[in-house]
Amino acid sequence: xxxxxxxxxxxxxxxxxxxxxxxxxxxxxQLDIDPKKIKSIVIALYEAEVNVxxxxxxxxxxxxxxxxxxxxxxxxxxxxxxxIELAMREGxxxxxKEVREMGFGAGMGLPNIKRNTDLLExxxxxxxxxTVKMVNFF
Amino acid sequence: MKISEVVRLTGATVVCGEEKxxxxxxxxxxxxxxxDVLTLDTENLxxxxxxxxxxxxxxxxxxxxxxxxxxxxxxxxxxxxxLAKENNMVLLETSFSLFKTxxxxxxxxxKPVY
Numbered sequence: 158x159x160x161x162x163x164x165x166x167x168x169x170x171x172x173x174x175x176x177x178x179x180x181x182x183x184x185x186x187q188l189d190i191d192p193k194k195i196k197s198i199v200i201a202l203y204e205a206e207v208n209v210x211x212x213x214x215x216x217x218x219x220x221x222x223x224x225x226x227x228x229x230x231x232x233x234x235x236x237x238x239x240x241i242e243l244a245m246r247e248g249x250x251x252x253x254k255e256v257r258e259m260g261f262g263a264g265m266g267l268p269n270i271k272r273n274t275d276l277l278e279x280x281x282x283x284x285x286x287x288t289v290k291m292v293n294f295f
Numbered sequence: 296m297k298i299s300e301v302v303r304l305t306g307a308t309v310v311c312g313e314e315k316x317x318x319x320x321x322x323x324x325x326x327x328x329x330x331d332v333l334t335l336d337t338e339n340l341x342x343x344x345x346x347x348x349x350x351x352x353x354x355x356x357x358x359x360x361x362x363x364x365x366x367x368x369x370x371x372x373x374x375x376x377x378l379a380k381e382n383n384m385v386l387l388e389t390s391f392s393l394f395k396t397x398x399x400x401x402x403x404x405x406k407p408v409y
Contacts (some may be wrong), residue, residue: 172374175353182357196359200333203357207350260329260346260354270336 312385
């Protein structure tokens, strides 16, 4: 039986960035998933959640956990990514000064998400928003 | 290295997790950049940072880091302590710089991640 979770994310709200990832981590621990798998999953989700807070106006995180995998879908409304290939390059960043002051924005997020997920799909409409789908198998 | 030894060597204050100061840490990582911390795949780590905000605690939570030493006399907020307690973390504060703290702990045998 699948577990479904939904979280709202507010752009710019750094004090709550990571709340959703934290909740997902707790659920995965309760489901007795391998701790190493949990770490990869929550690091990828946290990076993606921080991206929504840093770059979008608002977003929704939908997480589905079934017996063999976790699927995380982040849909945001905001600036979008004009060049996804460029954004995937390590060190490339469009983060603001505020985001950098929070300890992020070094252009490591998307490459780190790729390293920590089994499947990653990013689609974006510049000026509209971005959808990130991440899947990890247990 | 025992957390109590980290406290002694850096003249640190234990903000929370006093009961865990007998625990051992094997490696240290000094960074103000949480993006770098999130790329580590290391267990039993002491995070040494001058970045004192909620995201430092969140980052440690995601990366399974239990011990954080804040340098440069940065003070931990109540919100950070609350979050750290929820996640069974030990928070320490020292007035030493990040460089001095790292140098002392490295010299005393705390290993680098790389």
